[in-house]
Amino acid sequence: MVDLEALEAEARASLAEAGDEASLDAWRVVWLGRRGRLTSVLRGVRDLPVEERPRVGAGANRLKVSLEEAVAAHRSQLLASAADTDAIDVTLPGRAPPLGSLHPITLTRRMLERTFRDMGFDVVEGPDVELEEYNFDRLRIPAGHPARDMWDTIWVADDGDSGPRQLLRTHTSPMQIRYLERRSPPIRVIVPGTCYRYEATDATHEWMLTQIEGLVIDRNLSMAHLKGTLEAFVRRMFGADIETRFRCDYFPFVEPGAELGVRWQGDWLEILGCGMVHPEIIEDAGLDPELYTGFAFGMGVERVAMLRYGVRDIRHFYRNDVRFLRQFEGRR
Numbered sequence: 001m002v003d004l005e006a007l008e009a010e011a012r013a014s015l016a017e018a019g020d021e022a023s024l025d026a027w028r029v030v031w032l033g034r035r036g037r038l039t040s041v042l043r044g045v046r047d048l049p050v051e052e053r054p055r056v057g058a059g060a061n062r063l064k065v066s067l068e069e070a071v072a073a074h075r076s077q078l079l080a081s082a083a084d085t086d087a088i089d090v091t092l093p094g095r096a097p098p099l100g101s102l103h104p105i106t107l108t109r110r111m112l113e114r115t116f117r118d119m120g121f122d123v124v125e126g127p128d129v130e131l132e133e134y135n136f137d138r139l140r141i142p143a144g145h146p147a148r149d150m151w152d153t154i155w156v157a158d159d160g161d162s163g164p165r166q167l168l169r170t171h172t173s174p175m176q177i178r179y180l181e182r183r184s185p186p187i188r189v190i191v192p193g194t195c196y197r198y199e200a201t202d203a204t205h206e207w208m209l210t211q212i213e214g215l216v217i218d219r220n221l222s223m224a225h226l227k228g229t230l231e232a233f234v235r236r237m238f239g240a241d242i243e244t245r246f247r248c249d250y251f252p253f254v255e256p257g258a259e260l261g262v263r264w265q266g267d268w269l270e271i272l273g274c275g276m277v278h279p280e281i282i283e284d285a286g287l288d289p290e291l292y293t294g295f296a297f298g299m300g301v302e303r304v305a306m307l308r309y310g311v312r313d314i315r316h317f318y319r320n321d322v323r324f325l326r327q328f329e330g331r332r
């Protein structure tokens, strides 16, 4: 008499003890293999008395199917728990995600903004795509004026319509006009932003550059305030020992005009243009130039960054060479 129930109990008990792949394989050989115990029962069916054959044959076949299922389930359980223990190895050192860092021009721009904020300036921004009128005409640079050559211009293609001409601003000075349209004195503001010039590049010139415009308008302001403010700023930025040079320069929207240079590699590096806001610009803003005066400046942020970090060629800033950029990691 074949006791299928006892056989099944024994098979399941030994399956439960299989703790790894190798013992599962061994179990399979013992129970379901070609000479396995269940296989022998099935083979022996033909030797049984005729009346027992159907019960034992059908029961053993069912048992075979159910043991196949049991061994498959046990195998996937083993695999799942092995994956679990592999996933978290708490003893491994962590993998640090690669962190980006701020670009040296962003760092310098932020530092300049902080310095001017400490000196009581507001900070605003203006459009990169500008109207010809603001970039030139209303700054007293009409079409055909030779001063337009100082700012080689990248025009935004006009599609043949007769609307106002647009360009990529060549400097941040158009924001002097835009700001004066909206605000009345006292004004003390800086405008950081990107400018574009159709210009050949060299060690101190890029075709894309960042400027910080400054505009101060109030009663009784003189050239002494301009010079005092810029000198205080330069000392805060570079320390008391910095050597500076203040010279006459020409810009149509100031009178008089000047430039400020800083000692750099045994030479002078011009960092900004400046001057007293032209009385006509004050008047165009609806203010009385007898009462109100002011000064303005436009500073090159890449130039300041060159001085600050000792960079000898301005073109490094936008080459996107990570060997250069990595040197600024961790700076704020």
Ligand code: FA5
Binding pocket: 150, 170, 171, 172, 173, 197, 199, 204, 205, 206, 207, 208, 209, 211, 251, 254, 257, 270, 271, 272, 273, 274, 275, 296, 297, 298, 299, 300, 301, 302, 303, 314
């Ligand atoms: C101007 O753009 C005037 N708008 C500045 C100004 C503002 C004058 C207000 C008076 C009153 P300039 O073209 O010189 O001027 O540029 C100003 C500064 O921007 C320069 O001193 C220099 O530091 C920087 N700069 C100019 N051109 C480039 C360039 N191609 N690459 C990098 N920096 C530049």
